[in-house]
Amino acid sequence: MPPRRTRLRRAADAMSDNIEEDDASRREDEDAVVDEEEEEEEQVRRPKTRKGKAGKQRALEPLSDAGEDEVVPDNSEPVNEETFGNKPLDRNEGQKIQGMASDWNAMDGNLRAGAFTLLSEVASAVAEYGEGEETEKLHKLDVLMKEIVDIDVEILSHEKVLKQLHQQVVSGEQISDIVDRYEKNVQAELNSYENKTSRQKYAKHDKYASFKQSIYEVQHPDEAMPPVIEFIPKEDGDNSDDDDDDIQVGGVLQDLKCPITLTLLVNxxxxxxxxxxxxxxxxxxxxxxxxxxxxxxxxxxxxxxxxxxxxxxxxxxxxxxxxxxxxxxxxxxxxxxxxxxx
Incomplete structure (x- = not known):
């Protein structure tokens, strides 16, 4: 798996390329949508910092070397030998670990609010105004969406492992190899994910389902989208157990009318x-x-x-x-x- 920072930068650049290609072919009544997309893309490129309990701005450490165009404070606290050392951790260090987990969570929130929404809106616009070139463009966007899903899973893996380590520390467990344990557990999570098939990776992901829904509702108005699994080719390792009800995301036609007024929703x-x-x-x-x-x-x-x-x-x-x-x-x-x- 390529380093996360490189993949995140590559995904952001690819999003920009797709948007620039698509902007040239859109009609004037898409201008307002494009403005919103550009604003949300900017949020993805420059994730916000958040204030910790002490009132100081905590940098999202995972983006500390994401690119020269990003201003990132240098007060981040990565999990390494200098931060913790090979010694038993006390409750104070446990709070640091919890803060790091919160930073990964905030980063995932930025990704979900920015990149996922942006890609779904671009895909919807391409499906509507593709001018005969939508098939190739939608394929590229689908590949990019899967890369973003991979990044999302990677971010959540870091958060999950840090939360587990925090619980172990506050429960009184003596941990003297925090760095090795952190790296080993994160890698185990990522290895487990990489060994999954495409259906197992993406069919259950809510944002990937929303992405496919945004395309389908343009191409097939007033039709319920079939389960997402039907859009992903079967691979070695997929079996009938993967086709059970809990993986059948889709098949629902979202009602855009208000149950009270029976007209299109307003605000x-x-x-x-x-x-x-x-x-x-x-x-x-x-x-x-x-x-x-x-x-x-x-x-x-x-x-x-x-x-x-x-x-x-x-x-x-x-x-x-x-x-x-x-x-x-x-x-x-x-x-x-x-x-x-x-």
Whole structure:
């Protein structure tokens, strides 16, 4: 496996190349979407720092040498001999390990909020405005998305191992080989992942499923997407056990209409307890002014109790609604143009 920093930089550069190629072929009504994509790409290239408990800015150590165009503070604390040494760790060192795990978690959050969303939106635009070249471009984007998934798994492996080490330290276990144990356990996680087939790696990944969904809903409007596993060729090592229900991501047609107004969602809010989404004004009126008062979810067949505090803005869903509405208007315009020609 190539070093993580190199892979992350290569993936970011590839995203930029795909976006630049696609921008030249988009129509004027895509300008607003492109602006959002460029802003989100910038967030991926320059991940934010976060404040620790002591109020100081903690750098995301994994990006300390990601590129010359990134300004990264030099106060990061990697897991190495100088930081910990080969000596038993006390609870103070345990807190350091927990902080490092939080940094990896923050980095993964940036990746999910930036790169994954950006690639899905670019793929949707390519599928819609590919001008006959969408097949090749979508293949390149699919390869790139899988690289980003690999990076996501790698980041989560570091976080997982650090959390495990933290638990061992705070429970009183004497650890004198922290560096070796950290590196060995991370490598074991990555080796396990590398030994999986493509179906085992990507079919269950929620962001890869969203990526495929963004393409399918453009190419097959008003059709439910089949399980993601059907888009990934079978390899040696795949068997019938991989085709069970827990890997069948897909097959669901997302309803973009509000259960209350029965029209397209406007400023959608999604309820945490049940996952149903509503137009902001409609659900606010239904639940009443007290944000903590719970009522039965108005979605058909749902008995969960929700309140306004449970309902959060859903920007991803809002983008999907706008894209769906734009495509519907485009189809109407094309149909009207055909009628005039006839």
């Amino acid at each position: 959608p809010l999604t309820a945490g307890p049940c996952g149903h989404s509503f137009s902001a004004e409609a659900i606010t009126q239904m639940l009443g002014p007290n944000r903590a008062t719970k009522k039965t979810c108005p979605a058909a067949g749902c008995n969960r109790m929700i309140c306004l505090n449970d309902c959060k803005p859903d920007k991803d869903l809002e983008r999907k609604v706008k894209a769906y509405d734009r495509r519907a208007r485009r189809r109407e315009d094309e149909m009207e143009a055909e009628e005039i020609i006839e």
